[in-house]
Amino acid sequence: MFNRLIVALLLLSAVAVAQEDWIRTGTGLGVEKVRIAVPDFKPTSTEPANAELLRTFNETLFSDLNYAGIFDVVSKSFYPLQTPGFPQEINLDAWGSPPPSASMVAFGNLGKQGDSLQVQGFLFDVKNAASPQVLGKQYREPATTDNARLIAHRFANEIILRLGGGINGIAESKIVFISTRSGAKEVWMMDYDGAGQRQLTSLRSISLSPRLSPDGTRVAFTSFVRGTSDVSMYSLELNRMVTFPRFGGTNVSPAWSPDGKQLAFSSSMRGDPEIFISDANGTDTKRITAFKGSDVSPVFNPKTGSQIAFVSGRTGLPQIYIMEVDGTNLQRLTDTGYAVSPSWSPNGQFLTFAWRRNYGPGAPGGQDIYIMDIANRKWVQLTHGSGINDYPSWAPDGRHIVFESTRGGSTQIWSMLADGSQQRQLTAAGKNQQPNWSFR
């Protein structure tokens, strides 16, 4: 019996030892961005149509990784002359040495075989000659330019997920927004990088403040199609409007709870504009603010679903507040200027909003996008006096923000990293405003 015990203990300890690998590391050893090289993929087909698909794929992949916010993508001018397409073709030394000095290489091959597009993608750790492969993926879709883009987005997302500490990439995410380019303000949708802009509604009225549902199937927005402003609902699955109850007064700025079961919006159905919560189909409305002064632009904490940030003019100019979903524990976050359009970060810790800290005719400074740490109220300014900036919306990776800006002369949609860098314009036709990033 005693022997058996010893054996059992030994076995246990052996198992325990075998299962416990140790990592020892610490601060101060470098938190730099991953230096990744993204050479063009190698074509495996000589069909003339392949060139176009390959080009779209390469551009999309490079752009996705460049814009991910976590990589230092090595410039193509530093790449060695090889174009590896398969694992046995890559010479890690050449990629790891200067001038590229990369830590990671994403490479692969792409070819149109008949009607389908076949892509193999690899991610190699340059420093690990013994077992360099971090990722090996295979994709096969009907051969269209859109699918070349789609596969590139998917592969980029895999890389971002793997090297970015478990946060999903946004390469397949969408942005809904308002555009005037068809002649009236309608709800439109586009890819996160501005590709594929398409019109959703054709109401020929005024549409405002679109918001995608968490499951991506519906867009809630404000519509004037019946003469006064109503919360309205568009179904992306049915490609048409679906019914939503009308309330009296001015009903604006709908926002989704993270479980998709509730909407918060502002309504003056009972007097002055207050924040209401209803079910996702507009029933069971409950008022949760009750203070004289416009309350508008509610948004749920996407991490917990139990708090709402909103804008209130109860003290005069609009300021940002947060409260529990039952209206308790009201806290004021800004105490000066004109603060509007809050959006909550996916991790629940930050708000981004538009702020004019010095307000009034002739006051210095403009209206810019800020982020604020809710726990300690510290804020950072992200845009600096270029045009009027408004309506920021946080991306699901917590790393990007999309917003509207008049800096080019007309109101357009821009996106940037959540530290204010890499600001880029996404729209150009007509006037475009009020972007909202999908939940995924």
Added chain:
Amino acid sequence: MSAATIYDHQESWKGPIAASAILHGALFLGAVLTGMLGAGHGESWGGSTAGESAMNATLVSAAVPLPATNAEKENVLANESKGLAESTPAEKTPEPEAIPIPDKTTKLKPEKLPRTPTTEKTKTPPPPSNQVPFGQGGPVSGAYTMFKSTTGTGGMTFGPAGSFGSRYSWYVDTVRRKVSENWLKYEVDPSIGSASRVYLTFDIQRDGTPTNIQISQGSGVPSLDMSAKRALQRIDTFGPLPPDYAGSRVSVEFWFDYKK
């Protein structure tokens, strides 16, 4: 600020360290000189597109999941009471950025070029030496260099080749990055200038979630120990463990070096 650390384990690194120290000292001097001579700065800090101002926002706290390219940013903000209760003028915002940025950037650029001679021992990317600019010079990259010059397989762990760290050095980098991003140094008592290292241990499950977070060796400064633990608690996941790793979890010993 985070200080560099040297592993003292297994082979003697004295030779390579000394060489590296000398070279990095030279680099540091070169960087400082370049800085004083006014090498351009600000370009690499984002905002390079669309004519945006070169002034990059420093993060309020590193809990926005973007790599904080230098931890010093956190400190600066922690000291700047940008909170609304205080009446600090808005102009404070440019100030803190103005100070660290020239240091960082000017050192970034020259670092990359002279890297060439040192990398004959290593085939590494230059960036880790970013940490050197905190005025220390020397051994941080010593660790990196050493790590490079073992078998060339990389990995931050001790132990035989083939262990987790040597096989999945990229995952180790991710862990390190994520913890550093989430470490809010302004949670530490501001009167503390420097402290000895605090060691934390935790496990990472298959799905990447950290569990069993413990302080295995305290620094003697309670607020520092707490800030380290909170850093871990902020993290939902490091990302799933590599699919071809056979184990069900991996254990991590992580140290925090605090220097203001």
Added chain:
Amino acid sequence: MNRTTSRSQFPAWLLLALMIVITGCAKKQPPPPQAPPPPPPAPTASISASPNNIEKGQQTQLSWRTDNATDVSIEGIGAVQPIGSQMVTPEQSTSYRLVAKGPGGQQDATARVTVTQAAPPPVTEQPVTQTDEQWFSQNVRDVYFDYDAAAIRPDAQQAITAAAQALAQKPSFKIMVEGHCDERGSTEYNLALGDERARAVQNALVAAGVNASRIKTTSFGKEKPACTESNESCWQQNRRGHFVLTGK
């Protein structure tokens, strides 16, 4: 061109004589006299204008008829068909003279068109809806607001009092008050501010005696500006409560 030199006189006399003789010879045999052909019928012409009394700017129709004419014209118009009609729009009183020429002679006729100044607007009633809307927009006028405010200022109060009195004269009229904002400020907050403005006007109307059930409110924020310049005068025009007649 008589050359009257003595030298050329002799040949000239000779030439003359010859010419007389020759022509005389040519005319030696005049044709036998015929009965003259019957004279062609004289043309007839008549013209009329209908109506012949018009207001300036109106048209009238000229109608004419001719017989036995080959060349017909109307003064001021030109050549026309022997029979025809045409619309004309004389600026002032005109006589249209028709001239018909034919082998039998010429005949003319005149039609006179008298053009008077525009008549005064007819006193007859316009259709009811048009009058109501016109009356409404003249008597129930926009109310203006200060920047970022929904408070009723003195000039706004006067406009509201006048509106209330007007509405008292038309007890069946129902109205909508629209709140509007200028282009500055954020889209969503302006929708709320416009709503506040509309309700402030509504409350003031009720205080001035208008039954609340006659008034509805809505807000367009900054979405329907009255003007689009970026200056204070236009912004002030946009910061308004606007009334719409919705029922009678």
